Amino acid sequence: MTDTIISSATREVVIGFDRPFVMIGERINPTGRKILAAEMAAGDFSRVEADARAQVAAGAHMLDVNAGIPLADEPAILAKSVQLVQSVTDVPLSIDSSIVAALAAGLAVYKGKALVNSVTGEDERLESVLPLVKKYGAAVVAISNDETGISEDPDVRFEVAKKIVHRAADHGIPASDVVVDPLVMPIGAINKACVQVTHLLRRLRNELKVNTTCGASNISFGLPAREGITAAFLISAMGAGMTSAIMNPLHTEIVRAIMGADVMMGHDPDCMRWIRRFRETPPAQGPAGAAPGEGAARGRREGGHRRRVS
């Protein structure tokens, strides 16, 4: 059993093998969101604030904060975003950047124990990010690619993950503070994407004994009805041992899938979290002769309860 503890000033979230899945909200990320990018670059953080509140209300246990805007002062914008999000919510954050100076700026202002997103298996990246992670006593997302790129062979990716975990140990960072991202590819392009990832997830859990995360929506890139594909992926990956994901908590179908899989795994005793969240929903069984989809489409509501992961 491995527990990874992430915290804000007042709240702790534990990513762990025998615990409810940890949902990390993905929305605060200007990539592909032109309006948000322009606003953040111009110093307007109102949408960041609204996104933070909405994701936590929808059930996110943590939030990912990314400020990757071309030609902008990313370290300053990321630090500002981290401070703002911490002022309006109490969930722990994942500080997300490909620029080491931005990670450093975010960590410098962060209150609590952050999740640093991310380090790869590239030596230069390892030697610049891991000292920061150690300095701030943070945890880190380890992405299983290196100088040679992303291998389609999950066993090659396993070796990269193992290298990162060992290198982290050299820097005094325990394996319990390394959360491996097995790298999820679009299944529309690589039909074996889920089969590869579930194989890798089992090895990561059983052999390397680390917690895991991923950018879940990658799986459905380019397909119609994306959230149905992402939901099926998350349940499959949870069955193979995945313990957290960066995902969109505003998509009810995704949250339902994760909470349903928690029930399946025995991580929701007496189904109390499920019942609390969905008891307002009318019975699923439609009337005799219900039209296709009738039972599923009607009356779904999200309560916006904030739930504590412990």
Add this chain to the structure above:
Amino acid sequence: MTDTIISSATREVVIGFDRPFVMIGERINPTGRKILAAEMAAGDFSRVEADARAQVAAGAHMLDVNAGIPLADEPAILAKSVQLVQSVTDVPLSIDSSIVAALAAGLAVYKGKALVNSVTGEDERLESVLPLVKKYGAAVVAISNDETGISEDPDVRFEVAKKIVHRAADHGIPASDVVVDPLVMPIGAINKACVQVTHLLRRLRNELKVNTTCGASNISFGLPAREGITAAFLISAMGAGMTSAIMNPLHTEIVRAIMGADVMMGHDPDCMRWIRRFRETPPAQGPAGAAPGEGAARGRREGGHRRRVS
């Protein structure tokens, strides 16, 4: 690899390890449906006909036909229902009764190779049902309980399934014509229900090498938002090797889950079945700041395409 072939006069469905999951429509069953029961007892089969057509239009590959009405002439009603359903659809049927004379009556009029639902591990039941299955060259659902009841221990249930498979062989019925039902209990009452079933499914697949089915909706009995629980169960069970289920194809969320899991397992090459079914659905990503559930709730449509399992 094990293939179980079921057929109507003109159509064949294969339940198999490396194939798309087989959806068996559950609706033609008067249990808990008072109006349907009264109509069937009175000789009015219009609702049976409508249910048959609707389920096939919604994607069912096979239909279960049950005529269990207290004090009614079940053999005659089941035979009539089987004939009627075969006259309006071409999908193969599962002939479902706890009364051996009703199974015999249904089999006598059935055109093709039916799935007999079901035999248990009880000796009396084995010796009355298996000769019928052999006589008509049918396949059979084997429910993993016996005289001692339903064990909560999946390994005890495995032994019951093994006994049925061996007894079937004594009657000249190959293991490929035995589809084991691991028995799904309500997870609201037995929190380990899915953990138990997935353990059993893995053993059934790897050691006994049989195909499997279940009454999927049992898992969500008594819980709110039932179809979300049933969907999560089906994806989990498919990941553990389940190859068919008796389910409600009129619930879009259930069909989406099954088809999504087929994509995950690599059983939908190039996602073509998913794309054909869902391409009319708008992109899942809601606009920035979408309300919870907005992306999931809008614009889902089922095409009602009839798809062939091969």
